[in-house]
Amino acid sequence: MIKLDGKKMRKPNMREAILAAAEELFSTNGFNAVSVRDIAQAAGANPGSVTYHFKTKDGLLLEIYQRHCVPMNLRRSELLEAAKRVRDLKDRLEAIVRAYVLPAFSSGSDLAGGGARFTRLRAIMSAEGNDVTRRIIAQTFDDTSHAFIDAIHESLPHVPRTEIVWRSHFLLGALYYTLVTPERVSRLSRGEADGADAGEAIEQLVQSTVASLQAPPLERPAPARRRSAAGAPANAGPA
Amino acid sequence: MIKLDGKKMRKPNMREAILAAAEELFSTNGFNAVSVRDIAQAAGANPGSVTYHFKTKDGLLLEIYQRHCVPMNLRRSELLEAAKRVRDLKDRLEAIVRAYVLPAFSSGSDLAGGGARFTRLRAIMSAEGNDVTRRIIAQTFDDTSHAFIDAIHESLPHVPRTEIVWRSHFLLGALYYTLVTPERVSRLSRGEADGADAGEAIEQLVQSTVASLQAPPLERPAPARRRSAAGAPANAGPA
DNA sequence: GTTTGATTTGTACATATGTACAAATATAAT
DNA sequence: ATTATATTTGTACATATGTACAAATCAAAC
Secondary structure, three states, X not given: OOOOOOOOOOOHHHHHHHXXXXXXXXXXXXXXOOOHHHHHHHHOOOHHHHHHXXXXXXHHHHHHHHHHHHHHHHHHHHHHHHHHOOOOXXXXXXXXXXXXXXXXXXXXXXXXXXXXXXXXXXXXXXXXXXXXXXXXXXXXXXXXXXXXXXXXXXXXXXXXXXXXXXXXXXXXXXXXXXXHOXXXXXXXXXXXXXXXXXXXXXXXXXXXXXXXXXXXXXXXXXXXXXXXXXXXXXXXXXX | OOOOOOOOOOOHHHHHHHHHHHHHHHHHHOOOOOOHHHHHHHHOOOHHHHHHHHOOHHHHHHHHXXXXXXXXXXXXXXXXXXXXXXXXHHHHHHHHHHHHHHHHHOOOOOOOOXXXXXXXXXXXXXXXXXXXXXHHHHHHHHHHXXXXXXXHHHHOOOOOHHHHHHHHHHHHHHXXXXXXXXXXXXXXXXXXXXXXXXXXXXXXXHHHHHHHHHOOOOOOOOOOOOOOOOOOOOOOOOO
16 A cells, blocks of 8 residues: 555655655746656655655656645635625626636645645646646646636626636736746836735736726627627527 | 858758757747757758757757847837827727737748747747746847837826736736647637637737726825825726 | 564666767869 | 868767666554
8 A cells, every 4th residue: 555644654754845846846947857856856855766656757747736736726616606705796806806816826835725836837837738738737727717707707798708718818828927937027117016926916917807807898700690699609608 | 151141052951941840849849848859850850960050959949039039029119110100099009019919929931020839939938947048038028028018108108117017918928828728718618719810819819908908007006195096097998 | 573564775777868970971163 | 073161961978867676774563
């Protein structure tokens, strides 16, 4: 038995240290740029130890994902449910967006909650290609994304769902980029803003996204036979 | 003399083929995931040929950058100047944003103009870490970024510059992410939108960004003496 | 203390990698 | 044709990489 959980593990230390080190290194340098030996060294462990605990390098990555995904999505769901209960329609929209953004930043120094490090990791993995990784991300997060999109759509019934998809997609991109290159904000603002200030970043993201979501939809796309009606039979049905 | 340009090169083919192959591979899989041998094979060349033409793998990357940067920034400058001449203030803002976005997508099948492939490359390089690469990107693009920020600021004098920095930063992040993971848009919209449709992406990005830029600035940061008279004069304007 | 099983160490191996370089080949000028 | 130069090929080397595995070490159960 490799795993004896719950009761007594002898040294949860090493395995934990390896996970932490890998998370940090992967989220900073990407997957390919980091070697198993780098991780072992950073964790103060032996390379063989990594193989022992996680079998392969991919296995290690997967474990990091699994360890964060559930808590993070849970946190988001909680915040989303709370947001949906907000009465005022405008406040509600803002609350929903904030519920999406917050868990991605919450530095949750140790474990649960998601946190900036894990979000940065996802950003890098998204960019680095690797279809397998992308599929993992999709499988793990699409449900939550749909839940948010639907919630937003309910707050903005007059905006087509497609439009909301685009704009919340932009939100995620903006979020990723801010976590990956915060110094760019500091540089371009000539020091007036601090790109690494999570609080400020969150506020800017939320306000910017709320504004973009509220913008009038594009009229162009649909062929517009008659009065749209037919247009797109499966228009997500506004509820 | 390695380079005899202008008049007669014997075979501009191989060097060119290597550049093209490398560009494609890097922009799809990132820098670290692609080996010199991969590139050589894709170009139908010998690994040694890569060393001959570009000395090192980094040299090859640098060359790809240099070859696209100047034309791309030129194109952007042209479009920006044209945009600045637009009379109507609202139209001008939109034109400016479009001038920023367009060259990043223009598929410019062969050379000049930037194009999606090159933008994707920059996106990946930004995410992959590698401080050297980030510095190259910064040096090459910060001037243009500043020019756009200033132009936007002139169209929106009541919005603090810092705010504009944040929001145009978000634009770039959204743009990058859309180029890197277009299939996510298709998936989340359940096929109603095509994330890979450059025209649609551009339109969505422009409209979304214009709306976000026009949003009222956050009141929080500044000590906020008095009543913040400014309040929210420009709320995305319905029209 | 002895036994048992989990972990850690050390090391090894096969392969992939970036780069170097000499030889072969192609291309143009004379 | 001969020469000079530019390119391409083939191959080699040193190093880095992911992973495997036997031996050593450790912590508890008996």
